[in-house]
Amino acid sequence: MSQSVMFMIDGVQVEGRAGQSILEAAGEAGVYIPRLCYKEGLxxxxxxxxCTVMVNGRPMSACTSPISLGMIVENDSPRVAQLRRDLIxxxxxxxNHFCMFCEKSGDCELQALAYRFGITAPKYPYMFPKREVDASHPDIFIDRNRCILCGRCVRASKELDGKNVFQFVGRSAEKRIAVNGEALADTDAAVTDAAADACPVGAILKKGVGYVVPVGKREYDDKPIGSDIEAKRPAAGS
Amino acid sequence: MAKPKIATTSLAGCFGCHMSLLDIDERILELVELVEFDKSPVDDIKNFTGRCAIGLVEGGCCNEHNVDVLREFRRHCDILISVGDCATMGGIPALRNTVPLRECLDEAFVNGPSVHNPDGKYPDDPEIPLILDKVYPAHEVVKIDYFLPGCPPTADTLWEALVALLNDKPVELPYQLVKYD
Amino acid sequence: MAEILEEAAIREICQAHDCNRARLLDIARAVHKKCGYISGHAMNLIADELSTHRVEVESLVSFYSFLSDKPRGRIVIRLCNDIIDQMNGAQLVGRAFSEELGIDFGRTASDGAITLEHTACIGMCDQAPAALINDVVVTNLSSDKAREIVRELRQHTDPQRLVKHLGDGNNAHELVNSMVQNNVRLPGPSIFSPVNRGEALRKALVMSPAEVIRAIKTARLRGRGGAGFPTGMKWEFARAAPGDRKFVFCNADEGEPGTFKDRAILTERADRVFAGMTIAGYAIGASEGILYLRGEYAYLRPFLEHVLQKRREDGLLGDDIFAAEREPAPPKPAGERDVHRRPGTAGRRPFSFDIRIQMGAGAYVCGEETALINSCEGMRGDPRNRPPFPAQEGFLGCPTVVNNVETLCCAAKILEEGPATFNQYGSEQSSGTKLLSISGDCRRPGIYEVSFGIELSEVLEMCGARDAIAVQVGGASGEMVAPDQYDRTICFDDLCTGGAIMVFGPGRNVLEIARSFMDFFVEESCGYCTPCRVGNVLLRERLEKILDAKGEPADLEYLEALCRTIKTGSRCGLGQTSANPVLTTLKNFRKVYEVMVQEDREGLKRSFDLQRAVAEAEELCGRESIHNHV
Structure with a gap:
């Protein structure tokens, strides 16, 4: 059993274990810290x-920052919410996020976060970048129009599948996801790979299963993302 | 006291949002008690007859006519609402935004599989509005006060938003009513 | 046949680097030099030799602007397009290059011989406009010179032959052979003072490592790269960190636009830099050091290798440094006697330390210490998440100290003359001297060593820029200072800077300058985190609208909020400072913005330009819009 570490999050004392990140420890205590590039197991x-939070007044990503004794974390505040809304x-x-015909709509974590934050339209102008689609593989396709460069596929392929199918190439706004070959079909990617399930948006999808669950009955259609974590929170006063 | 007026239009859209408005079903009777429709395809009034309390805009701007109509709406309406994904982010018409304009026109009028156009010219009647370089969301052309995304936004979404605005209440829609699909 | 030979050459290059994955950047540079570019086939070969994956090679190649995966000319002309070069006529020079070669920027001439590109600041703002032609630096360019250069290159294809007059000091050394001028206008008491070779290191080695660190702390030395972290504390962390293998890195990736002091230090005081690294190695318990030299300064590499070799030969570097002096017996020649030497130190344990040079390949972000470490490991120059900090887990997971070139010189100087001498200059919080790289609208651009605490007005007086209407302190990521603030001082508590002072005279537009800086950040963002990758593009977009007289008053609040989000949300120093040009011009030059924006009373967006939006259709359809676009 790891050593217990007490810290504060939004004015509430929370107990975590040494070595845990703020995001993990908060999650166990029923405090949802919004996230996109983080995925359990990666x-x-x-x-x-x-997942940026203010730690003793300084911004830090909760997924990469370990908890420490007496740390004061600000998660649910107007300024943090504004930052997250801006990032989303x-x-x-x-x-190019065309939710109206995206197979992932309703199960998409980016969309779900926008719902959770009550975003009806972004204040920034749309860039409409030109992006490539790779449908070469028989079972999986990549639609880079929807890619948010979270790197979950890169890590899932390396860390869980023991492969190296995906990697980032380019830099700045030209940065994109590439595959280990000319096209996805040239790689050893398989539909059973963890990487095929790792994408939070509709950028990497399995073929042929898009509408097994109808729109309206999907994960985030009725309840906000993070509800499962928040359900773990002990009731006030208990 | 006269009833407040509402105007609606469909720019680069599919009229699906208007269909959704009609989907409020019997509540439409309540609505006409509350408001009077001005310029709108619903009553086929072509020109504004006066100042409107609310303008509902479906669709973004894909040609210069859309821009004119949208600007007219802005000038005549106190509150202007982007209704649906096309007005909000360009929607399906904006799929062309990553394709060069010449390619789009060639596909539509010259090379498309169902096109019969022996002289290979684009239609050039001066009455045809010129197409814009890309499809613009409404709020990139005029100031927009509220957004009701969705493809289309549900009848309940439209109803709740209108009722709130007509009663001078803040538009605070429940989680289930703000969706992008 | 040629392909087989090339294949053999690529494999040979990999093997010459022990097929070490961590040397991928060196391998890629070598293959690039050999083949002119790195093809998909070459990536496969490299991946095969290094037991990695092709996409990993592609990932690295696509990151660095000096590496290309498409064929390029044997000669690449890279014209610097930073704001200072632009002010000095880089545009005309660019047009001359372009016309003479018959190509646009980003293209290769039809015969495949010469490629023309733009590049970010190459550290020659004091002799702008300047360009890199392969590794050769050409300075003080004009349209005529540009045309002459192209004609000559077409004849002899040897960029080195473009150097007709050598620069001052070691620029004329046969291993540098460069037309670059040092332009050290004010050599101060520290950095450019004469080097008593071996003295600083000798004094350090008779002290204990803890004493060395204490000396640095007593001198209150803080990092000279811009952030100002206390050097002694950094060394102490690394010393305390567990691990047998530790590293000292010298950050010579001087990429901040307007900064060029390290160029002169490396040219004239390389020995002092290497002494500083060796002392740091002794202090933290490291035996390996790496000098990360930006790709733009490749012309200095042979000379620096020579200096390193000379130090090895003289017992100042390599195995068992000062071995002879460790023995109690041999008497030292008079004059070299060390007053600080105390009994017992003769028996100190042997100390070995060596240094290698790692070349960069065109990426500003590699000046960020964790990006620099990644780059040295043969990776993309993406900064790392912190914690862990490099002093705990850096290069290859080992405790690593990364110091700026100037900082290491200061460290050597402190050991040479003692902390008290160092502390004579500067102030309590900012002790010592600072090198300033001054460029722009001034009569005497160049390098000045000044005491911390100097007023900006004094600096302007010194360099001949009394009529400056704005001064950017700290390079692109710094602060734009207005004339009513010229009484501010250069120090860690006020104008904290790596030393870049860019002077803007009457007639310059601070908004245009800010836009130029945003171009730079958009290009140089590594793209890892959202706010920096996307936010800087958005910032530039809105700035351009305002410059285009399409802005609205609300855009100013929009810009401020966006700047805050980028600053707060970004993962590393690049994104945390990239909004500064906009933020500080908004603060200090608000009126310039205010006259450019206007409210539309009818609620229309001024930024939407109908005329522009239909222009293409008018052309394609061959008729004009019937609408009144006024």
Whole structure:
């Protein structure tokens, strides 16, 4: 059993274990910290910045920052919410997110976060970048229009599948996901790979199963993302 | 006291949002008690007859006519609402935004599989509004006060938002009513 | 046949680097030099030799601007397009290059011989406009010179032959052979003072490592790269960190636009830099050091290798440094006697330390210490998440100290003359001297060593820029200072800077300058985190609208909020400072913005330009819009 570490989050004392990240420890205590590039079971990435919290007044990504004794974390505050809203809106305008025909709609974590934050339209102008689609593989396709560069596929392929199917190439706004070959079909990607299930948006999807669950009955259609974590929170006063 | 007026239009959209408005079913009777429809395809009034309390805009701007109509709406309406994904982010018409304009026109009028156009010219009647370089969301052309995304936004979404605005209440829609699909 | 030979050459390059994955950047640079670019086939070969994956090689190649996966000319002309070069006529020079070659920027001439590109600041703002032609630096360019250069290159294809007059000091050394001028206008008491070779290191080695660190702390030395972290504390962390293998890195990735002091230090005081690294190695318990030299300064590499070799030969570097002096017996020649030497130190344990040079390949972000470490490990120059900090887990997971070139010089100087001498200069919080790289609208651009605490007005007086209407302190990521603030001082508590002072005279537009800086950040963002990758593009977009007279008053609040989000949300120093040009011009030059924006009373968006939006359709359809676009 790891050593217990007490810290504060939004004015509430929380107990975590030494070595845990703020995001993990908060989650166990029923405090949801919004996130996109983080996925349980993968090493943290710290790239989307959606999990940014104020730690003793300084911004830090909750997924990469370990808890420490007496740390004061600000998660649910207007300024943190505003930052997260801005980041989510940035991701929307930087890609081509056509939710109305995306198979992932309703199960998409980016969309779900926008719902959770009550975003009706981004304040930033849409960029409409030109992006490539790779449908070469028989069972999986990549639609880079929807990619938010969270790197979950990169890490899942390396850390869980023991492969190296995906990697980032380019830099700045030209950064994109590439595959280990000319096209996805040239790689050893398989539909059973963890990487095929790792994408939070509709950028990497399995073929042929898009509408097994109808729109309206999907994960985030009725309840906000993070509700499962928040359900673990002990009732006030108990 | 006169009833407040509402105007609606469909720009680069599919009229699906208007259909959704009609989907409020019997509540439409309540609505006409509350408001009077001005310029709108619902009553086929072509020109504004006066100042409107609310303008509902479906669709983004894909040609210069859309821009004119949208600007007219802004000038005549106190509150302007982007209704649906097309007005909000360009929607399906904006799929062309990553394709060069010439390619789009060639596909539509010259090379498309169902096109019969022996001289290979684009239609050039001066009455046809010129197409814009890309499809613009409404709020990139005029100031928009509220957004009701969705493809289309549900009848309940439209109803709740209108009722709130007509009663001078803040538009605070429940989680289930703000969706992008 | 040629392909087989090339294949053999690529495999040979990999093997010469022990097929070490961590040397991928060196391997890629070598393959690039050999083949002119790195093809998909070459990536496969490298991946095969290094037992990695092709996409990993592609990932690295696509990151660095000096590496290309498409064929390029044997000669690449890279014209610097930073704001200072632009002010000095880089645009005309660019047009001359372009016309003479018959190609646009980003293209290769039809014969495949010469490629023309733009590049970010190459550290020659004091002799702008300047360009890199392969590794050769050409300075003080004009349209005529540009045309002459192209004609000559077409004849002899040897960029080195473009150097007709050598620069001052070691620029004329046969291993540098460069037309670059040092332009050290004010050599101060520290950095450019004469080097008593071996003295600082000798004094350090008779002290205990803890004493060395204490000396650095007593001198209150803080990092000279811009952030100002206390050097002694950094060394102490690394010393205390567990691990047998530790590293000292010298950050010579001087990429901040407007900064060029390290260029002169490396040219004239390389020995002092290497002494500083060796002392740091002794202090933290490291035996390996790496000098990360930006790709733009490749012309200095042979000379620096020579200095390193000379130090090895003289017992100042390599195995068992000062071995002879460790023995109690041999008497030292008079004059070299060390007053600080205390009994017992003769028996100290042997200390070995060596240094290698790692070349960069065109990426500003590699100046960020964790990005620099990644780059040295043969990875993309993405900064790392912190914690852990490099002093705990850096290069190859080992405790690593990364110090700026100037900081290491200061460290050597402190050991040479003692902390008290160092402390004579500067102030309590900012002790010592600072090198300033001054460029722009001034009569005497160049390098000045000043005491911390100097007023900006004094700096302007010194360099001949009394009429400056704005001064950017700290490079692109710094602060734009207005004339009513010229009484502010250069120090860690006020204008904290790596030393870049860019002077803007009458007639310059601070908004245009800010836009130029945003171009730079958009290009140089590594793209890892959302706010920096997307936010900077958005910032530039809105700035351009305002410059285009399409802005609205609300855009100013929009810009401020966006700046805050980028600053707060970004993962590393690049994104945390990239909004500064906008933020500080908004603060200090608000009126310039205010006259550019206007409210539309009818609620229309001024930024939407109908005329522009229909222009393409008018052309394609061959008719004009019937609408009144006024």
């Amino acid at each position: 090493s943290p990435h710290g790239s989307c910045r959606v 809106e940035m991701l929307f305008v930087a890609g």
